[in-house]
Amino acid sequence: MNGLNNNSAPDLILVKTALDKLLDEATIELAVVGKARATDSMIFTQDSATNAAVNTSVIGGGGYFQVTTDDVAPTYEAPVSAAALKTTLIAQFKKNLPISRTFMADQQQAAVAKSVRQQAMTWAASQDQNAFSVYSLGFTTQLTIDGVALFSNSHINQNGDTVDNLETGALADGTLNTSIVSLRGQLSQTGVIAGYEPKFLLTPSALHQTGMAVAKSVLRAGTGNNDLNYFSEMYPGMVVKYSPFLDSTSTTAYFVGSSTNGIYRFEREAFFTDLVDWRYQENDQYIYKMRAREAVDSIEYSGLVGSLGT
Numbered sequence: 001m002n003g004l005n006n007n008s009a010p011d012l013i014l015v016k017t018a019l020d021k022l023l024d025e026a027t028i029e030l031a032v033v034g035k036a037r038a039t040d041s042m043i044f045t046q047d048s049a050t051n052a053a054v055n056t057s058v059i060g061g062g063g064y065f066q067v068t069t070d071d072v073a074p075t076y077e078a079p080v081s082a083a084a085l086k087t088t089l090i091a092q093f094k095k096n097l098p099i100s101r102t103f104m105a106d107q108q109q110a111a112v113a114k115s116v117r118q119q120a121m122t123w124a125a126s127q128d129q130n131a132f133s134v135y136s137l138g139f140t141t142q143l144t145i146d147g148v149a150l151f152s153n154s155h156i157n158q159n160g161d162t163v164d165n166l167e168t169g170a171l172a173d174g175t176l177n178t179s180i181v182s183l184r185g186q187l188s189q190t191g192v193i194a195g196y197e198p199k200f201l202l203t204p205s206a207l208h209q210t211g212m213a214v215a216k217s218v219l220r221a222g223t224g225n226n227d228l229n230y231f232s233e234m235y236p237g238m239v240v241k242y243s244p245f246l247d248s249t250s251t252t253a254y255f256v257g258s259s260t261n262g263i264y265r266f267e268r269e270a271f272f273t274d275l276v277d278w279r280y281q282e283n284d285q286y287i288y289k290m291r292a293r294e295a296v297d298s299i300e301y302s303g304l305v306g307s308l309g310t
Contacts, residue, residue, distance in 0.1 A: 016275040019288055022113050023273070026120035034208065036241035037124070038131035042200050043241065043257070044265040044296060054088040054266050056299050058145055060158030060189025086145045088297040090268045093126055095119065097288040101278040119290060123271060129245050131296040134263055135202065136249035138306055139166070142298055144262065150298040151255075151306030159191025167307035171203070171210050171254050173221055175307065176231065179256045183305045196258040196303045201240045206251040207309070208242035215240050252309030261303035268293035 036043050047054075097119055099112055134142050138150035146156050155163040167182060169175035180198050188194035203211040213221045215238060220227040231238065246253065269292060276287040 012275050012277060015286075016273065016288075019112070019116050019275065020273055022116040023120045026117040027124060030121060030124050034212075034239075034241055036128075036132070036202060036243045038127045038265060038294075038296065040241070042239065042259050043202060044131060044263050045261060047264050047266050049090055049266040049268040049293075049295070052090050052268070054090065054295070054297075055085045056088065056145070056264070056297075057085050058158060058189050058300050060191065063159060063191045084145065086297070086299060088264075088266060088295050088299075090266065090293050090295045091130065093123070093130075093271075093290075093292040093294075095122070095290045097290065098283075099286040099288060101284045101286065116288070119288075123290060123292070127271075127292070127294075128243060130294075131265060132243045132245040134296050134298050135243075135255055135306070136246050136253075138255075138298065139253070139308060144298050144300050146300075150263075150301065150304070152301070155301045157187055157191060158189040159187070161187050161191050163187050163301060165301050165305045167305060168310060169307065170252060170309055171207060171214060171307070173214055173223075173230075176201070176214055176256070179254075179305045179307055180231075183256055183258065183303070186302070186305070188302060189300065194302070196260075198235055198238050198256050199259040200255075200257050201238060202246075202255040202257070203240070203242050204246035204251050204253065205242045205244040206247055207254060208240065211240045211242070211254065250309065253307060254309055255304065255306045257305070258303035262300035263296065263298050263304065265296045266294060268295075 038044060039046070097115060099115075103112055134150070140149060142150045144150055144155070148154055151166045153164045153166050155165065157163055163186060165182065165186060167175065167179050169178070183196050183198055185193055186196055201211050201215050215229075215231045215235075217229045217232060220229050271290070271292040273291075274289045276289065278284050278286050281287060
């Protein structure tokens with residue numbers, strides 16, 4: 001571990017570089033095929049934030065384009081006003097890792113390395129726990145800009161239409177088809193069928209095996225015949241991902257979504273670190289500071305269908 005092999009006053013830049021390298025290596029090791037992360041651009045629409053709070057709105061209405069066979073000017077519709085603003089507060093993630101000066105001086109690299117790797121896992125878990133709470137609470141307290149739950153039978157879009165993006169029934173061939181049909185026929189904020197296509201199936205960890213069998217089997221899952229699997233044939237690019245942070249709320253719920261959906265992750269400050277010298281601490285400790293600022297929020301229902309799975 002280069003940078004810690006100094007008996008006194010190690011160079012802070014070298015030490016921080018060594019600690020950051022360990023953190024990056026541990027983070028890379030956390031990448032698992034099929035596991036959804038907060039940084040996944042398919043599960044969360046990624047955006048940036050320039051302030052401590054983000055104000056968002058949606059604009060819609062007007063319906064389909066008018067059809068004409070001549071050059072008669074179209075009838076102009078009344079201007080469409082935006083919905084009420086939704087304010088998303090940016091959360092700050094903070095953690096300090098104290099490292100004893102004597103650990104540095106006595107070259108206890110293994111103990112320091114182990115602790116840094118644990119912090120990498122803790123950061124990833126904290127980030128994902130915050131992000132996936134939007135999905136797990138989407139049937140109850142997680143609201144969209146229209147004031148109802150993220151997954152609901154009673155969304156009202158900006159065109160005045162009622163939109164239903166809530167389904168029921170255990171994950172299986174038939175219920176997944178129902179959810180996909182619902183997504184494909186979903187009305188946008190302008191009141192038209194936008195043509196959303198399923199790009200992901202998101203499940204709790206406990207349901208991931210079922211999701212893979214239903215959506216990715218070569219032949220139709222759960223039957224005794226040799227029918228082709230509609231989903232794997234029609235949507236080979238639809239990924240099936242899981243998050244263990246969904247299990248605590250429900251092990252039966254699942255979600256189908258488009259890559260352009262209404263759940264946004266706003267990043268104000270990407271994860272960064274700093275190392276404070278022991279000379280500035282009363283207890284003679286180095287402080288490895290880890291910080292990030294981001295928020296995840298459900299702005300609108302668009303491009304999403306959720307099922308309670310029961």
